Amino acid sequence: MSVDTSDIIGKSRVLRDVFNMLAKVAPTETTVLVAGESGTGKELLVRALHRNSQRRDKPMVPVNCGAIPKELLESELFGHEKGAFTHAVRSRAGRFEMAEGGTLFLDEIGELDMSLQVKILRFLQEKEFERVGGSKSIKADVRVIAATNRNLEEEVKSGCFREDLFYRLNVIPIELPPLRRRGDDVLLLAEHFLDKYSRGSKPLGISSGARDLLLNYPWPGNVRELENFMERMSILCDNNEIKPADLPEKVLQAGGIEPEFRPDQGDGFKWPSLKDMQESGLDLKDFLENIEDRLLLEALENSEWVKNQAAEVLGIKRTTLIEKLKKKDLAPGSSTQIDK
Ligand SMILES: Nc1ncnc2c1ncn2[C@@H]1O[C@H](COP(=O)(O)OP(=O)(O)OP(=O)(O)O)[C@@H](O)[C@H]1O
Ligand SMILES: [Mg+2]
Numbered sequence: 614m615s616v617d618t619s620d621i622i623g624k625s626r627v628l629r630d631v632f633n634m635l636a637k638v639a640p641t642e643t644t645v646l647v648a649g650e651s652g653t654g655k656e657l658l659v660r661a662l663h664r665n666s667q668r669r670d671k672p673m674v675p676v677n678c679g680a681i682p683k684e685l686l687e688s689e690l691f692g693h694e695k696g697a698f699t700h701a702v703r704s705r706a707g708r709f710e711m712a713e714g715g716t717l718f719l720d721e722i723g724e725l726d727m728s729l730q731v732k733i734l735r736f737l738q739e740k741e742f743e744r745v746g747g748s749k750s751i752k753a754d755v756r757v758i759a760a761t762n763r764n765l766e767e768e769v770k771s772g773c774f775r776e777d778l779f780y781r782l783n784v785i786p787i788e789l790p791p792l793r794r795r796g797d798d799v800l801l802l803a804e805h806f807l808d809k810y811s812r813g814s815k816p817l818g819i820s821s822g823a824r825d826l827l828l829n830y831p832w833p834g835n836v837r838e839l840e841n842f843m844e845r846m847s848i849l850c851d852n853n854e855i856k857p858a859d860l861p862e863k864v865l866q867a868g869g870i871e872p873e874f875r876p877d878q879g880d881g882f883k884w885p886s887l888k889d890m891q892e893s894g895l896d897l898k899d900f901l902e903n904i905e906d907r908l909l910l911e912a913l914e915n916s917e918w919v920k921n922q923a924a925e926v927l928g929i930k931r932t933t934l935i936e937k938l939k940k941k942d943l944a945p946g947s948s949t950q951i952d953k
Contacts, residue, residue, distance in 0.1 A: 690707050706744075830867040
């Protein structure tokens with residue numbers, strides 16, 4: 614069976630491994646635990662699992678276990694009977710019942726408290742549950758897929774997650790790799806998002822310098838961070854291409870570029886502007902000569918006119934330095950100066 618993963622962009626080997634796993638697991642009835650850092654595309658993957666399963670025409674019901682207050686979560690999941698608690702004026706089905714025949718997606722399952730963990734485990738083992746305030750067992754034909762950005766094994770060790778539930782969920786684990794391990798997928802995704810947010814106009818390009826920097830940055834917020842960033846660029850970037858100077862400080866720093874060396878930015882180094890040149894009264898050639906003279910002299914002074922050292926500081930050969938000094942008439946005439 615060929616699987617449809619068309620909305621998950623990426624060609625890296627690590628992502629292809631995920632697709633292979635998806636192709637094997639999606640058509641089965643097994644419970645799957647999707648793990649991965651925040652923003653790696655866990656929800657996208659879970660939707661693809663459902664879409665490529667036999668249950669595709671039945672509901673896929675997501676529950677974010679971290680976003681629903683603890684007191685409400687049990688009734689949200691399993692439903693309740695009339696009178697089960699103060700505001701339970703009528704009986705109500707929970708998400709397990711709503712997912713009948715389909716898939717229940719338990720997102721952020723690491724957030725479940727212990728008492729609910731027991732109830733989920735019971736469902737996974739017996740395929741039945743009770744509504745809150747009810748005594749009748751209800752059967753449901755529901756496939757459970759769970760996701761977490763926590764390390765559940767650690768949670769088990771620290772006593773926050775039941776070991777038996779962990780093993781029951783972890784029959785098939787799928788780990789979504791962080792974006793920083795997906796190589797050139799960063800660029801594929803960046804272009805995909807620029808296209809998505811171009812709103813009819815020609816999508817922004819990315820200069821080769823900016824590409825290198827995007828590849829170098831570790832993307833702690835993963836694909837979500839990259840998507841948000843490309844959306845921002847599509848709105849703010851004035852050129853038709855993203856250049857290194859458009860990238861935020863943290864991206865430049867990760868690429869080893871100190872912010873002071875950015876043109877027109879930071880409080881440190883500033884490139885001379887045309888205005889500076891005009892104000893000096895010099896033309897381009899003389900202005901540049903002047904800058905060079907100053908740097909040569911400063912290097913020589915700092916190294917007490919030891920030319921080897923000065924040349925090293927300047928990043929040029931000793932012979933080049935001597936040549937420049939001669940040409941500029943800066944060569945020290947006095948014999949007291951050490952000529953090494
Ligand atoms: N490979 C991908 N191709 C295209 N879009 C992606 C990809 N991975 C993630 N996205 C997009 O990035 C955003 C975050 O993805 P998703 O919500 O699936 O991540 P998540 O792992 O569930 O994050 P969280 O842990 O914060 O819930 C979504 O807008 C999603 O469409
Ligand atoms: Mg999610």
